[in-house]
Amino acid sequence: MSDIPGIDVLRALGDDHRLRAALVLRRHELCVCQIVELLQLAPSTVSKHLAILKDAGLVESRKRGRWVYYRAARKAALPTRVVNTIMTAFDETEQSRMDSRTLDQLLSMDPEKLCEKQRCP
Amino acid sequence: MSDIPGIDVLRALGDDHRLRAALVLRRHELCVCQIVELLQLAPSTVSKHLAILKDAGLVESRKRGRWVYYRAARKAALPTRVVNTIMTAFDETEQSRMDSRTLDQLLSMDPEKLCEKQRCP
DNA sequence: TCCTTATTTCGCCATATAACGAAATATGAA
DNA sequence: TTCATATTTCGTTATATGGCGAAATAAGGA
Structure with missing residues (x-):
């Protein structure tokens, strides 16, 4: 999972x-x-x-x-700075990159049409 | 929880x-x-x-x-540095301080006796 | 006002998780 | 070898969590 x-x-x-x-x-x-x-x-x-x-x-x-x-373990230790650090790190994952690309497509679409698509499959 | x-x-x-x-x-x-x-x-x-x-x-x-x-939110992003950052932050919580005090006591005890205590309530 | 619709809340189900005790494992000591 | 014991594994149970659809909510437009 x-x-x-x-x-x-x-x-x-x-x-x-x-x-x-x-x-x-x-x-x-x-x-x-x-x-x-x-x-x-x-x-x-x-x-x-x-x-x-x-x-x-x-x-x-x-x-x-x-x-x-x-x-x-000899390799791996929360406020604002910490969360930013975590997020930045996760931002370098493949999933994040995929999401960025998907998002680019989503942003070029009219949200109105998105909702319409979600209503009628 | x-x-x-x-x-x-x-x-x-x-x-x-x-x-x-x-x-x-x-x-x-x-x-x-x-x-x-x-x-x-x-x-x-x-x-x-x-x-x-x-x-x-x-x-x-x-x-x-x-x-x-x-x-x-306008206030609050994993490698080694991140984990260290997280841990350090959480280390400042009251629970962590309590644990530190409890631990001091535990460390002054013979682990042998600890285990014995855990066996026989 | 009445209809449409984006979002949230609610009720439900399936799975995941945390906890315990009992049994299994491993290792030092008699 | 046999016993005692620290830790792990296993099986079970109760609760938490993630998911969906239906109903409720809120707000623009006819």
Whole structure:
């Protein structure tokens, strides 16, 4: 369902628990049980959240004995400037370019005719 | 369900159709029927998406006759730098500060004891 | 006023998602 | 090898979300 590359990052961060986890993992490398304590959720739930963050490329993990440690990924961190930054980035996707071209066509059409077309297929 | 202020922006942008709409609205002011054509969705569906973007403060609307025009809000656009920017911004929220304090306590505890506590309530 | 029509709201359905507990997995320690 | 335990996977459930069509709303034009 994620057509646009990178949008999974927004979805990953669009959950309170995951955002909180992602934030603390920027400051400290933590094992799952510590995050369980912080978020007050079942271990299985936390594990899944961390997997989603990992799939989005936001965090990475390493195993030491029975513990698995997570930390922010070494590559990927909201007001006005932030939104602009996000939008600009997404603006470089293929979907955005396609939309721009489609839009050019739409703009050359009379909105009146557009609505008419939408009424009568 | 949105405890953390600003996270609704991420959720709003975390949908392909809404992201595409938000992007084109940064370039052009458009009426609903034009966005309907671009996204190829039912007018009612588009209307709902636009309301979500509006609630998140990403777009604004004005009514001219029977048409409603939407455009990017005059205040609030992914690579590494973007994610860092997002994270830094969210890091200034109260929830993040609370988490930091909680974390300080957690870090002073033996993870072993933490896990033990989680086993036996 | 009455009709047409662009948009929104509402009700409904299908799917996605978050949460839990139980079972499976993996690994250190006895 | 056998036990204990940290984490993950799986199955289930409740809720959230995205989509549509029909009805409601609002505003220009006959």
